Amino acid sequence: MLSFQDNLPNLKCFSLTCDKITSQYDTTVLPLLRRMSHLEELTLFLHILGGSTFISGTHLANEILIHMRQLHTFIFYIDSLNGIVDPAVRISADDIERTFTNVKYGQVACMVDYFGSNDMIYRVFSLPTKFNRLERITNNIPNIVFNSVTHLKLQDEHPFKHEFFVRLARAFPFLKILSISNLRSPFWRFDEIYLRDKDLCSIIEYSHLIFLDVKNANPYYIEHFLNETKTHLPCLTKLTVLYEDLKQVTENFTREEMRRNCGGVKQLFVERSIVCPEYIYRYFPLLSV
Structure with missing residues (x-):
């Protein structure tokens, strides 16, 4: 019988996918991976909460890959949510990417986002991307096409402008599920008014x-x-929205330019049970009665 400290010599391929955030990376994940000395293929999808370990190319090489001499395929996505110790020190994506110069398993990309003065989240991942979900994405999206991502959650303290959504459609061409968490609407400075007017000329398609x-x-x-x-x-077949907000933007379900995108919605989720008037069904003709 193997103990939790024994090597796993017969294991050639291993994949670890954790959709939930974990604080057990240092104490559980690392010791497990170090037992796989004969591994040839490794896939990691991890969300890490805090901890003392900074996930970089140097860390992956010295703490994981050095124990896997036969490894030839390494696919990974790792994000880490950390508190900011010194607000004056800002780590950039370039800083992290430079630590991957000695990692020989393909191209690597990085994303770094700061939330206020207390928290940061950084993501390191192999290219081309293989994961299908990204969360807490801000205005700071890199110039990468995420063909595999179908589920996306946007969250930012700064408003999203039309130009951002243009880039979003290009970066995530196969997006199926989109969630937006942002309570701030865009504000254009006087010298940006021409950008707002230009935006009105471009229609984005998802x-x-x-x-x-x-x-x-x-x-x-x-x-x-x-x-x-x-x-x-x-x-579009499913829409989750606050009822009063929907009523406001559709001008009590009368705006003609909203009908096309609402016309295919079969499921409408609002925050409370309501008895839909007949005019709502005319606006959303495919809703189940």
Whole structure:
């Protein structure tokens, strides 16, 4: 019988996917991986909470890969949520990417986001991406196409502008589920007015989006996504939204430019039970009675 400290010599391929955040990386995950000395293929998908370990290329090489001499395939996505010790010190994505110069298992990318003065989250992952979900994504998206990502949660203290959603559609071409958490609407400085007017000329299409969750979003974003002069959602069938916000942006379910994107919705989720008037069913003709 093997103990928890024994080597695992017959293990050639291992995949560890944790959708929930864990604080056990140092005490559980690392010791487990170090037992796999004959591993040839490794896949890691981890969300780490705090801890003393900073996930970098140097860390992965010295703490994991050095124990796997036969490893030839390493696919990973690791994000870590950490408190900020010194607000004056700001680690950038370039800082982290430079630590991967000695990792020989393909291209690597990094994303770093700061939330206020207390928290930061950084993500390191191999390219091309293999994971299907990203959370707490801010305005700071890299110039990468995430073909594998179908589930996305946006969250930022700063507003999302139309230009951001243009980049978002390009970066996530196969997005199916989108959640937006942002209570701030955009503000354009006087010298940015031309950008706002330019935005009105470009319609964004999310060709595969079936589920939109804007219950934690400023009404601006509800209007932005449902207004066909700004966004085209040909596959949208599920919508989660606050009823009063929906009523406001559709002008009590009368705005014509909102009908096209609402017309395919089959499931409408609001914060409380309501008896839908007939005019709502005319606005959402595919809703189940």
